[in-house]
Amino acid sequence: MDGMTMAEWLDDFLFTYETLIHALGVHGLLALSMYCVMAVGQLSLGQAAFMGIGAYTGALLTLNLGLPFWLVLPLSALAPAVVALVIGGPTLRLSGVYLAISTIALGEVLRVLYINAEWLTGGALGLSGIPRKADLWLIYLLLFLAVLGFWAVGRSKIGRAMEAMREDEAVAGVMGVNLPVYKMGALVVSAMLAGLAGCLTAHSNSFIGPNEFGFEMAVTILSFALLGGIGTPIAPVIGALVLTSLPEILRPLQDFRLVINGLIIVVAVLFLPRGVIPFRLRRAP
Amino acid sequence: MTTLLSASRLTKQFTGLLAVNEVDVEVSAGSVHGIIGPNGAGKTTLFNLISGLLPLTSGTLTLDGRDVTSAPPYQRTRLGVARTFQNIRMFSDMTVVENVMTGMHTRLKSSGVASLLRLPGFRREERAARDKAMELLAFVSLADKARVRSGDLSYGDQRRLEIARALAGDPRLLLLDEPAAGMNPTETRDLGTLLRQVAKRDITLLLVEHNMGFVMDLCDRITVLNFGRKIAEGGPREVRDNPAVIEAYLGTKVAARLAKAHGA
Ligand SMILES: Nc1ncnc2c1ncn2[C@@H]1O[C@H](COP(=O)(O)OP(=O)(O)OP(=O)(O)O)[C@@H](O)[C@H]1O
Ligand SMILES: [Mg+2]
Numbered sequence: 001m002d003g004m005t006m007a008e009w010l011d012d013f014l015f016t017y018e019t020l021i022h023a024l025g026v027h028g029l030l031a032l033s034m035y036c037v038m039a040v041g042q043l044s045l046g047q048a049a050f051m052g053i054g055a056y057t058g059a060l061l062t063l064n065l066g067l068p069f070w071l072v073l074p075l076s077a078l079a080p081a082v083v084a085l086v087i088g089g090p091t092l093r094l095s096g097v098y099l100a101i102s103t104i105a106l107g108e109v110l111r112v113l114y115i116n117a118e119w120l121t122g123g124a125l126g127l128s129g130i131p132r133k134a135d136l137w138l139i140y141l142l143l144f145l146a147v148l149g150f151w152a153v154g155r156s157k158i159g160r161a162m163e164a165m166r167e168d169e170a171v172a173g174v175m176g177v178n179l180p181v182y183k184m185g186a187l188v189v190s191a192m193l194a195g196l197a198g199c200l201t202a203h204s205n206s207f208i209g210p211n212e213f214g215f216e217m218a219v220t221i222l223s224f225a226l227l228g229g230i231g232t233p234i235a236p237v238i239g240a241l242v243l244t245s246l247p248e249i250l251r252p253l254q255d256f257r258l259v260i261n262g263l264i265i266v267v268a269v270l271f272l273p274r275g276v277i278p279f280r281l282r283r284a285p
Numbered sequence: 286m287t288t289l290l291s292a293s294r295l296t297k298q299f300t301g302l303l304a305v306n307e308v309d310v311e312v313s314a315g316s317v318h319g320i321i322g323p324n325g326a327g328k329t330t331l332f333n334l335i336s337g338l339l340p341l342t343s344g345t346l347t348l349d350g351r352d353v354t355s356a357p358p359y360q361r362t363r364l365g366v367a368r369t370f371q372n373i374r375m376f377s378d379m380t381v382v383e384n385v386m387t388g389m390h391t392r393l394k395s396s397g398v399a400s401l402l403r404l405p406g407f408r409r410e411e412r413a414a415r416d417k418a419m420e421l422l423a424f425v426s427l428a429d430k431a432r433v434r435s436g437d438l439s440y441g442d443q444r445r446l447e448i449a450r451a452l453a454g455d456p457r458l459l460l461l462d463e464p465a466a467g468m469n470p471t472e473t474r475d476l477g478t479l480l481r482q483v484a485k486r487d488i489t490l491l492l493v494e495h496n497m498g499f500v501m502d503l504c505d506r507i508t509v510l511n512f513g514r515k516i517a518e519g520g521p522r523e524v525r526d527n528p529a530v531i532e533a534y535l536g537t538k539v540a541a542r543l544a545k546a547h548g549a
Contacts, residue, residue, distance in 0.1 A: 149401055152400060152402075156397075156407065156411065157389070157390055157400075158397055160383060161387070164376050164379075167376040167378060167379075170358075171376070172387075173338075174338065174362060175387050175388055175450075176390040179357075179359070280378060283379070284415055285411045
C-alpha cells in the first residue's frame with residue numbers, strides 16, 4: 001500500500017474485485033429470497049427462474065423502452081411476483097413437493113422461451129450492452145433493507161406464524177394462521193426479491209444469457225440457505241457470502257466449483273441441519 | 286341452556302373404516318362435556334373434525350348457530366375454537382412464552398407494515414401480548430419457565446403449556462384431548478383444579494379422557510363412543526350405570542356376569 005492513500009487503495013480494491021463484490025450482494029438478496037420461502041416450510045427451486053424474469057424484464061425495459069432505472073427496478077420485482085401468483089395458486093394447495101417440481105419446470109420452460117424468442121431476448125446469445133446502473137451502494141442498501149425488514153417482521157406475529165408453519169403446519173392452522181395466504185405471501189415476496197436481484201445483475205454485468213437462470217443456479221441459491229441456515233435472516237446471507245467467495249479463494253479448484261457446492265449441500269444436510277449459523281431469532285419482546 | 290356446538294350425523298370414513306359414524310353431539314354453552322370410549326373409538330378423530338384438521342365425510346357442524354362444516358381451521362379458531370393434542374404438539378424450538386404468543390395469532394391486529402416499521406401501536410400491542418402470555422403462564426404455573434425452550438419442558442409442563450397456548454386465543458370452546466395422560470395423581474388433581482378455573486372463565490370445555498374418576502368428577506354431561514358410534518349420553522351417574530357402556534369397556538361376558546350378580 002506504500003505511496004497510496006486510503007481512498008486510492010479502496011478504489012483499486014473495488015476495481016479489482018468489482019464483479020465479485022457485486023455478486024456477493026446480489027447473492028445475498030437471492031439467499032434471502034430462498035429464506036423467505038423456506039421460512040414457511042416450503043421448498044421452491046424457482047428462485048433462479050424468478051431472478052431470470054427480473055433480469056430479462058429489467059434489461060428489456062432499459063434497452064427497448066429506455067425507462068429510468070428507478071422505475072425499471074420495481075417493475076422487475078413485479079413481473080416475477082405475478083408469475084409466482086399464477087404458479088402458487090394451484091400448487092401451494094397441494095403437498096410441498098408440487099411447488100418444488102413445478103418451479104423446476106418453470107425454470108426449464110423459461111430457458112427454452114429465452115432461447116427461442118430471439119426477436120425479443122436475443123436467443124442463445126442473450127442481451128448485451130445493458131447500461132451499468134446498479135452500483136455497489138444500491139445493491140448493498142437493498143440487501144441491508146431486506147435483512148432489516150425480515151428481522152423486523154420476524155419479531156412479530158407474522159414471524160411467529162411462519163416459524164409455527166415450519167415446525168408443524170397443521171397446528172399453525174389451528175392457532176389461526178391462514179395457511180394459503182401465508183404460503184402465497186412468502187412465495188410472492190421471495191419472487192420479488194429474486195426479481196430485484198436479477199435486475200441488479202443485468203445492470204451490473206451488462207450481459208445476461210438464457211443459461212444463467214437454470215437448474216444449476218437454482219441449486220446454488222438453495223445451497224446458500226442450506227449452508228447458512230434459516231434461523232435468522234442473516235444466516236442465509238452469510239451462506240451466500242461463503243459460497244460466493246469460496247471459489248474466488250480456492251481459484252485453483254475453480255473447475256470443481258459444482259462438486260464443492262454439491263459436497264457442501266450434502267455435508268450441511270447431514271451434519272448441520274440448522275446451517276452454520278444455528279441461532280434463532282427471538283420472537284417475543 | 287344454549288347450544289354452543291352442535292354436530293349432527295358427523296361421519297368420517299378412512300379407507301374401509303368408519304372412524305366416526307353418524308355421531309350427534311350437542312355441547313351446551315358453559316358446560317364441561319366429556320367424550321369417553323375405549324381405544325380407537327374415534328374420540329380424537331371427532332376432535333379433528335371439530336377443529337377442522339380433517340375434512341368430514343358427511344354431517345354438519347354448527348358453532349353458535351353458524352355453519353362451520355367446511356370452514357378451514359383458522360376460521361374456526363377465529364370463531365373461538367381452541368384445542369390441545371393427545372400427542373403433544375408444541376412448537377418445540379420456540380420458547381414457552383413464544384408458544385403462548387403464537388396462540389394469540391388471531392387476536393393481534395397490527396399489520397405487516399406496522400411491524401416492519403415497528404410503529405408505536407405495534408410495539409404496544411406486542412408488549413401487551415407478552416404480558417398476557419405471562420399471565421396465562423402464571424395461571425398454569427409455568428411463569429418461571431417463560432424463556433425455556435419448549436421442547437426441554439417436562440411432560441406435564443408441556444401439557445399445561447398446550448393449555449395456556451390454547452387459552453391465548455380467547456376461545457369459547459376448548460377441546461382437550463387426554464390432558465391428564467402421563468400425569469401422576471398429584472398433577473392430575475392440580476389439572477382438575479385448573480380446568481375448573483378455566484370453566485369459570487366462561488369457556489366451554491369438551492374433554493376426552495381415559496381417567497374415569499377425573500371425567501366423572503369434572504363433567505356435567507358425557508358422550509360415550511364405541512367403534513365410531515355414539516352408544517350412550519347423559520350425566521356422569523347415568524352413563525356409569527348404563528349397561529351398554531359397561532359392556533363397551535369390559536366386554537360382553539363380564540358385563541353379563543355383572544348384570545347377573547346384580548340381579549341375584
Ligand atoms: N388418519 C387416519 N387414517 C386412517 N385411520 C385412522 C386415522 N386416524 C385414526 N384412524 C383410525 O380411526 C380409528 C379411531 O381413531 P381415534 O384416534 O379417533 O381413536 P381414539 O378414540 O382417539 O383412541 P385413543 O383412546 O387410543 O386415543 C382407529 O381405528 C384409528 O386407527
Ligand atoms: Mg385419541
